[in-house]
Amino acid sequence: MKKKIILVASLLISVWLSNELLAQENGEKYGADSVTCIQNNSLYYEFYKQWKKSDYKNESWKDALPSWRWVFVNCPRSTINIYLHGEKLMKKLIKSESDKAIKEKYIDTLMMGYDQRIQYFGKEGYALGKKGVDLYKLRPSAYEQSYSILKKSIELQGNASNGPNLIYYFRSAEKMVKAEKAEKSILLDIYDQSSEIIDYNIINAKSDKKKKSWENVKGNLEVSIEPYASCEDLIGMFTPKFEESPNDIELLKKIIKKLAKRNCTKYPLYQNAVENLHKLEPTASSAESLGKMYIKKEEYSKAAEYLNESINLCEDPNEKADIHYLLASVYFQIKQYSTARTHCYKAIKNRSNDGKPYILIGDMYVATAKSCGDNDLTKNVAYWVAVDKFKKAKSVDSSVADAANSKIKTYSQYFPATETIFFYDLKKGDSYKVECWINETTTVRTSD
Template sequence: MKTRFTIATVVLLLSSMFTLKAQTLESKYGLDSAQTVLNASLYVEMVKQKNYEEALPGWRYVYNNAPAYGKTAYIKGVTIMRGMLRKTKNPKYIDTLMMVYDQRIKYFGKDRKYPEGWILGRKGGDLFKYKKKHIPSVKEAYSILKKSIEMQQLKSEATVINYTMEASGILVKAGEIEPEEVIDNYLLFMDMAKKQIDAETKESKKENLDNARKNVEQIFFKAGVADCETLSNIFTAKFEANKDDMVLINKILRMLNRQECEDGALYAMVAERKYELEPNADAAHNLAKMFIKKKEFGKSKNYLEQAIELEEDAEIKADLHYKLASIQFLQGQLSASKSNALKAAKLKQNWGLPYILIGKTYASYSQKYGSSALDHKKVFWVAVDKFKKAKAIDPECAADAQKLISDYSKHFPGKEEAFFEGIKNGDVVKIGDWINETTKARLNE
């Protein structure tokens, strides 16, 4: 009671300072400025104490009689409704919570930092969170969340995207939306996540965004529309009926590529049709992936070479060179494999995989290099050099690189056999042939 008395006294003193002028419900202080300030002060104090029940009367006065007073009434209103809902489990507070969001949009929906789209995201999220077992409410929440994302675009919060994806998974299982809509959401959200991550400069925020992306993937897989057979069932008839629709063709290929369904009949039909309509780098790359999956490496190499010639994006081109280098390695074309791996590394800085591949090409050539057992073992020095470089520049492949370093270091020459050729630890040694590298001798005991 003392708190209430103190607040009331201060407010009444302050209210006497207001200049008398015509007031309406739409003006900041409503019809009675003194009552508005008094009730606002009372409910804010009660919210600080987490006494939501006692905060209700004061908050309700401001909400009803001075709706334009300030955003605080709506921020605290959400806190109060959530608190009352936790305490009473009474669903009426969900309805009031929705009204709070609606009225905030009416009076503060054009706020630059937290506009209507942002508020809708919070509204849809709360409706979904509190009523996810009630399908009509999930449908309503889903609609609100989709509108929020449409308005906010790349400013959409990760939680809003996750709730939307989760809601679509529930609705497709209930037969309320088509599987293709879930797929469209997934592709949109994954594209948004990539753009958000690329635009972000702080590593901590990048990590949070990446975690959100992984969560979207996990929710999508649980929706039951992600396996190759289901995708084929969804899209085969659509493709057969719309073989010239490039939007559909690209959507199908993106989805099948994401789920690694390149060896199916649908992928073959769609990839070949795209190449007929638009024989560009992407179309050639799709066919290359299909033939890689089928282990038809001769055909895949032809399409990879076409894709490399046509591709303009440096990072994608690096990936193409690496894939070509990997196939050449499998076919024993070690010098050509090294050449393409180097091109991949040059196009994409701090990428360790090409150097790991080069190290493997060297190691594979060891028995053919030189004429003695010592010559064969010398090659492992330059192989390990490449593994070390991969580890130094690329944390993502550091663990694999370290394992290769440990495995291949065991094959270094011993001190005794090197002694007869006058080689000591630390000597500079040239490894010739197509390898053409200079390294330092490292000898095992």
């Protein structure tokens, strides 16, 4: 087999020489001994092909190594295949070697290969990514070096970074944190940076397979950040920075983003950061955030103040609809029902296919039904208009149909009985105006 390979290689050399050796630049490309360079390139490649053909299971890689080594040392710029194939060959050699000292030298050669590839064939960001990952895997104690290599790779590659690079970038930084060579905040920065790259690649994936691969990377990263992103961790990291620079807009945005992402909005640091940012850069979003924050604290008047400000600053109809609905819920809590209903209708005006505001109006009618009457009839007529709203909700928005149907079934049982409407000179189908704050006309119905 070896004789056959050598014969094939010789034939290839003659063709190669006729086409390449005459070129003026070959002296530099193929080194001082271009004939031997081409010969060894052909020899190692023939053995490499045999190894690849066996799905990298036979021993041809051992036959490829001597010629490959010669090319790697003596004509390193002759072809990029030296590095593409050399990476595979060196990893096999490293895996097969039991002597630790020798194995370390082989790892050095693999790392040198990445450096030479960059020197002669460019694509620095991509090659550094492979180098950083392999260094982390093969020489775990070199995690700081891995971190630096992968950091530069990701800076160069951006959204073109590979998934494994992001994972091992985080892991190398994690080792630095555990060794007290870096602050925990570095992990959050890496998480944010990597998340943007991952999300970009999920959105722009050209196949389901690639999308699934990036989703797996995302899942891996989420699991990795979990031990370092508790609310207590985040508060501990950012409180000193906030106290030092309470009006640093970029810092405030960072604090707000990170605390909100981990659902840590109940802490004073979040409130202080949002309020400071709102003073410096008032926006619909910051006002809404403050409104939500005060809702959680059950300070509804203060929440209403900020949500009204948010509406005035907001231009997007969908966002306005959300804020009006939220504001309606706040006014419901403080029993300002007419104002709450007004905001429900404003939410509907901005998004007519949303059933939630109708549900909320119906809930308010239910809540005030008994207080809006003084007899067996008037204490129950509000349920008519409540059910009307529930029916309207499901007619415009199928997503609330189940909730609406449940409420319709429940509150239809509270309609006045037949004998009650008869006593007040009414009959089914009559038009009836519900008084009190409701002031709506509906149709008489009974519970039986």
